[in-house]
Each structure stands twice: as C-alpha cells, then as structure tokens.
Amino acid sequence: DTAVSQTPKYLVTQMGNDKSIKCEQNLGHDTMYWYKQDSKKFLKIMFSYNNKELIINETVPNRFSPKSPDKAHLNLHINSLELGDSAVYFCASRPRDSGNTIYFGEGSWLTVV
Amino acid sequence: DQQVKQNSPSLSVQEGRISILNCDYTNSMFDYFLWYKKYPAEGPTFLISISSIKDKNEDGRFTVFLNKSAKHLSLHIVPSQPGDSAVYFCAASAANFGNEKLTFGTGTRLTIIP
Numbered sequence: 215d216t217a218v219s220q221t222p223k224y225l226v227t228q229m230g231n232d233k234s235i236k237c238e239q240n241l242g243h244d245t246m247y248w249y250k251q252d253s254k255k256f257l258k259i260m261f262s263y264n265n266k267e268l269i270i271n272e273t274v275p276n277r278f279s280p281k282s283p284d285k286a287h288l289n290l291h292i293n294s295l296e297l298g299d300s301a302v303y304f305c306a307s308r309p310r311d312s313g314n315t316i317y318f319g320e321g322s323w324l325t326v327v
Numbered sequence: 328d329q330q331v332k333q334n335s336p337s338l339s340v341q342e343g344r345i346s347i348l349n350c351d352y353t354n355s356m357f358d359y360f361l362w363y364k365k366y367p368a369e370g371p372t373f374l375i376s377i378s379s380i381k382d383k384n385e386d387g388r389f390t391v392f393l394n395k396s397a398k399h400l401s402l403h404i405v406p407s408q409p410g411d412s413a414v415y416f417c418a419a420s421a422a423n424f425g426n427e428k429l430t431f432g433t434g435t436r437l438t439i440i441p
Contacts, residue, residue: 218370256329257371257416257431270428304370314359314420314429318370 217241218319220305226325227295234291235322237305245269246288247306247316248280257304263288295326330354331419333432341440346404348435350417353398357419361429362391362402365414374415375402404437412439 220237227233239246247270248260262270266282277293292299305319332351340346348362358379363371377384377391377400384391390403404411417432 255433257434259428262428272428306370315361315373315376316429317373318363320368320370 218305218307218317220303220319220322222322223320224323224325226327229295229297229326231295232291232293233295233324234289235303235305235324236287236289237319238287239305239307239317239319240286241307241309241317242286243307243309243317244285245308245310245316246282246285247308248288248290249304249306249318251302251304251321253301260303261288261290292324297326300324300326328353329433330357331417331430331432333415333417333435335435336433337436337438339438339440340407342409343406346402346407346411346437346439348402348404348415348417348437350400350402350432351398352400352419354419354421354430355398356421357430359420360391360393360400361418361420362389363416363418363431365416365434371416407439409439409441412437 218239245264247262251257259272260274261280263282265285279291281289302321304321306316308316330353361376362374364374365371375386375389377393393400414434414436416434418429
C-alpha cells in the first residue's frame with residue numbers, strides 16, 4: 215500500500231497544454247505539499263495545505279493552481295505549460311505531531327516539449 | 328541564495344567502511360535538520376533527523392552530528408552496505424517558518440563499492 219500516491223508518474227505534453235497531477239495520501243495526515251525538483255536537482259517547496267487550507271505559496275506562477283477537495287487529496291493543475299515547467303513534482307504529507315518530518319510520494323516526471 | 332549546501336555531488340565508499348556525508352547551512356534560524364535518501368525514480372524517504380538542542384542522534388547504522396557553531400551537519404553510515412547506494416539530501420527547517428517548510432540541499436550521490 216503506497217502511503218502517498220501520485221498520478222501520473224510520467225507525463226509528456228506539448229507547450230501550451232493544461233495538465234493535472236493528482237495526489238492522495240492514506241496516512242490521515244493533516245498537511246500536504248507540492249515540491250518541485252528542477253534540472254539542477256534543487257528540491258523546492260511550491261505549496262503547503264493544512265486541512266484543505268492554503269498555508270504556503272512559494273511565489274509560484276499563477277499558472278500553477280493547487281486544489282484540495284479534502285485533506286487526503288492535493289491536486290496540482292498547470293495551465294499553459296512552458297518548457298521550463300519540465301521537472302519532477304513530488305507530493306508529500308506530514309502528520310500533526312511528526313516534528314518536521316514529511317513523507318514523499320514517488321514523483322511525477324513532467325516533460326514539456 | 329542556497330541556504331543548505333551539500334558541496335560533494337558524489338562519494339564512493341568501500342563496502343563495510345564508514346560513509347560520511349556533509350551538509351552546511353547559512354541560516355542561523357534553522358533549528359531542525361533531516362536526512363533523506365532517494366533511489367532513482369522514487370521519492371525521497373526519511374532517514375534520520377536532529378533537533379538543534381542536540382549534537383548527535385543515532386539510529387542503527389546511521390548517526391547524524393550537528394555542529395551549530397560551524398553550521399555544519401554530517402551523516403555517518405557504518406558499516407556501509409550496497410543497499411546504501413542512493414542520493415542523500417540534507418534538509419533544514421526553522422520554527423519561525425511555521426515548521427511547515429523544508430529547505431533542501433542538492434544532494435550527494437553515494438556509491439558503495441562491493
């Protein structure tokens with residue numbers, strides 16, 4: 215059973231398209247995240263949600279819109295995809311009393327051509 | 328501005344010997360540090376953490392050391408095993424960030440030589 219699962223794992227799409235990446239966690243965690251790992255291997259936070267409420271928006275372009283229908287799901291929708299959006303996107307979650315330990319999904323490899 | 332740095336992109340160690348991975352940080356507000364391990368095509372998995380009130384934390388073969396004055400932490404793996412071959416990320420967070428945000432280094436690829 216995958217604790218933090220995200221789909222699709224691989225996505226190749228053309229510039230200008232709109233795409234979504236879905237994330238679900240079955241751990242009962244309150245907080246969920248999206249992180250991005252770019253071509254230089256930097257792993258940086260994009261968004262954080264706590265119980266469906268946006269907590270962190272790390273100066274991400276408006277083309278990126280997270281949606282949390284419930285605290286077990288945090289989806290990422292990207293409009294008008296650009297070449298620079300090619301990266302690995304990791305969903306993660308954190309329980310209330312874990313300190314700062316977060317648990318990652320397996321990643322979604324997005325390639326924009 | 329890279330607040331967490333792992334200056335060695337790669338490290339090779341003989342099986343059975345000690346692996347030492349290093350991490351430096353610049354933000355003195357960081358008070359909690361973590362190490363994550365990542366295999367290819369998988370997400371990072373949590374390995375070990377340390378709070379700034381400690382200078383050492385040990386879990387089996389893994390020990391993390393924190394030197395606050397030098398703003399330096401290290402991960403020791405002993406004895407090293409082939410399954411330890413992976414990319415290791417150092418991460419840090421600060422209470423005044425609301426404990427919500429981890430800042431990561433760029434990773435060190437560890438290769439254990441049989």
